[in-house]
Amino acid sequence: MAAVGVAGLLLFGVAMVMRRLLAPVSANPVRLTTYESGVDPVGSHWAQTQVRYLGFAFLYVIFAVDAVYLFPWATVLRDADLGAASLAEMGIFIAVLLVGLVHAARRGLLRWLP
Amino acid sequence: MSTLAALAATTDNPVADFGDTPWWLSLVKALLVFVFLLINTLLVIWFERRVIGRMQQRPGPNRAGPFGLLQTLADGVKLALKEDIVPKAADKIMFWAAPAIAGAMAFVSFAIIPMGGTVWMFGHKTPLQLTDTPIATLLVLAVAGVGVYGIVLAGWSSGSTYPLLGGLRSSAQVISYEIAMGLALVAVFLYAGSMSTSQIVFAQNDLWYIVPAFFSFVVYVITMVGETNRLPFDLAEGEGELTGGFHTEYSSLKFAMFFLGEYVNMFTVSALATTLFLGGPAAPPGIAAIGDGMLNGGWWGLLWFVVKLWLFMFFFVWLRGSLPRVRYDQFMRLGWKVLIPTTLVWVVMVAFIRAAELGFLGDSKVSLLGRDFPRATLFIIACIALAVLVAAWFYDNHQVKRRAELEEARAMDEEIDPFAGGHPVPPLPGQRLVEPPLALSAARPAPVTDSGSEENRG
Numbered sequence: 381m382a383a384v385g386v387a388g389l390l391l392f393g394v395a396m397v398m399r400r401l402l403a404p405v406s407a408n409p410v411r412l413t414t415y416e417s418g419v420d421p422v423g424s425h426w427a428q429t430q431v432r433y434l435g436f437a438f439l440y441v442i443f444a445v446d447a448v449y450l451f452p453w454a455t456v457l458r459d460a461d462l463g464a465a466s467l468a469e470m471g472i473f474i475a476v477l478l479v480g481l482v483h484a485a486r487r488g489l490l491r492w493l494p
Numbered sequence: 495m496s497t498l499a500a501l502a503a504t505t506d507n508p509v510a511d512f513g514d515t516p517w518w519l520s521l522v523k524a525l526l527v528f529v530f531l532l533i534n535t536l537l538v539i540w541f542e543r544r545v546i547g548r549m550q551q552r553p554g555p556n557r558a559g560p561f562g563l564l565q566t567l568a569d570g571v572k573l574a575l576k577e578d579i580v581p582k583a584a585d586k587i588m589f590w591a592a593p594a595i596a597g598a599m600a601f602v603s604f605a606i607i608p609m610g611g612t613v614w615m616f617g618h619k620t621p622l623q624l625t626d627t628p629i630a631t632l633l634v635l636a637v638a639g640v641g642v643y644g645i646v647l648a649g650w651s652s653g654s655t656y657p658l659l660g661g662l663r664s665s666a667q668v669i670s671y672e673i674a675m676g677l678a679l680v681a682v683f684l685y686a687g688s689m690s691t692s693q694i695v696f697a698q699n700d701l702w703y704i705v706p707a708f709f710s711f712v713v714y715v716i717t718m719v720g721e722t723n724r725l726p727f728d729l730a731e732g733e734g735e736l737t738g739g740f741h742t743e744y745s746s747l748k749f750a751m752f753f754l755g756e757y758v759n760m761f762t763v764s765a766l767a768t769t770l771f772l773g774g775p776a777a778p779p780g781i782a783a784i785g786d787g788m789l790n791g792g793w794w795g796l797l798w799f800v801v802k803l804w805l806f807m808f809f810f811v812w813l814r815g816s817l818p819r820v821r822y823d824q825f826m827r828l829g830w831k832v833l834i835p836t837t838l839v840w841v842v843m844v845a846f847i848r849a850a851e852l853g854f855l856g857d858s859k860v861s862l863l864g865r866d867f868p869r870a871t872l873f874i875i876a877c878i879a880l881a882v883l884v885a886a887w888f889y890d891n892h893q894v895k896r897r898a899e900l901e902e903a904r905a906m907d908e909e910i911d912p913f914a915g916g917h918p919v920p921p922l923p924g925q926r927l928v929e930p931p932l933a934l935s936a937a938r939p940a941p942v943t944d945s946g947s948e949e950n951r952g
Contacts, residue, residue, distance in 0.1 A: 414581055
């Protein structure tokens with residue numbers, strides 16, 4: 381696993397060295413400006429964006445944690461001691477989450493345009 | 495079914511035995527996986543361009559080498575010979591790190607994919623799989639999560655508006671679809687009772703999970719297209735909206751790294767789909783029966799694995815050739831309002847079906863068409879059918895009401911002739927177009943009474 385990762389980084393490194401040896405470098409400073417479809421860039425970089433991404437980020441945390449609980453449960457469901465009880469508990473857990481999602485949707489959090 | 499349950503109940507540890515695999519053999523296998531992915535990437539880019547060419551009735555690249563096979567190689571060399579530009583406004587370190595992360599992370603997941611049966615390699619008996627752990631499938635999700643950093647950081651560090659928007663879009667897109675993807679996989683874990691890839695493949699001996707977990711398969715296929723930023727979900731680099739999206743400021747080999755990462759990611763998600771739903775390296779049902787399974791396992795597994803992998807590749811290309819890009823709000827709505835709730839319900843459903851199979855819900859059986867079904871399973875399926883019917887009924891009512899409202903709103907609109915001013919104009923809010931007559935009926939000699947409107951049109 382680690383070997384494949386290291387191999388990937390190695391590939392990147394070798395490619396970068398090769399590129400440095402082969403590729404041309406132009407001295408013109410204009411090429412270093414930000415690309416805005418051919419016109420001079422307006423304003424500074426890193427513009428502000430809408431906060432609407434934030435709602436999805438919060439929901440993601442909730443459902444990611446939900447998935448984290450589901451994964452180990454999926455492998456112990458077959459256990460006769462845990463199975464039936466965990467089944468009911470998971471049903472309630474997921475039902476609560478679904479109610480939460482429906483609430484978020486009704487409050488308009490999932491609507492992209494306000 | 496009881497044998498299947500017993501199989502799954504044995505252990506959640508990997509079936510693959512790495513006892514006879516020395517460390518140097520692991521390195522050799524890592525190198526082979528790496529080369530396999532690189533060659534496949536070179537081939538799939540050529541394949542994509544040729545197939546899309548056929549779909550659009552043009553030849554596609556056919557000059558470099560036989561059938562244009564070397565075109566990708568030529569393009570790669572060309573990219574290496576291009577000047578590498580780091581914009582003045584960019585955050586230098588992250589600008590370098592992003593393509594490295596995107597490129598390197600794409601390869602890691604392939605380590606846990608079983609690509610064939612157990613084979614003899616340099617005098618050792620070893621499975622055609624680099625490694626496996628009891629939580630191997632989680633590793634793929636984790637690595638996919640790290641891989642997103644490549645795109646997000648590329649967008650942020652470029653110091654430019656288009657890449658920033660592309661990176662933001664991509665992060666929202668990937669986290670939204672990762673949830674649906676993870677939930678779709680839970681159903682597979684429930685059936686297999688394990689997260690180890692070799693164990694999951696082993697548990698599919700009787701029946702590939704595409705049958706019992708069909709809904710998971712559909713959701714997974716949708717989310718894997720969303721995760722890899724491919725059309726129709728390639729909003730992170732939508733050319734019409736964001737010029738190049740997150741890689742607008744990248745050039746030369748750094749740009750090539752993003753492309754390499756994208757294509758290797760396609761192979762990774764396809765390989766995971768093959769492993770979890772299509773029996774991995776197992777031979778297709780008809781062929782597996784030939785000669786007591788002589789075409790199943792060993793090196794033959796690699797053939798079946800590659801065939802299944804490339805079927806997914808063709809599917810990706812086919813999608814790109816036939817579907818336009820979706821709008822961003824529609825894309826998010828599909829993820830959050832359709833995929834996630836339905837997949838949650840599906841997981842609960844599968845859990846109850848599994849519990850019925852394992853006998854938690856009573857042991858009584860019903861004989862139907864000569865096969866025994868547990869009563870609990872039938873009861874649950876009946877409940878689900880009822881729920882689906884009720885939902886469909888509500889949805890239908892809702893649609894009828896909405897259509898009626900729309901009709902009403904249309905009826906109140908003022909009719910305008912789009913050609914009244916001499917050239918066609920679109921309707922304003924509250925206005926409705928009068929459809930111009932079809933060319934055929936317009937060409938007919940008009941009755942005398944109709945000449946007024948003809949004059950109007952100029």
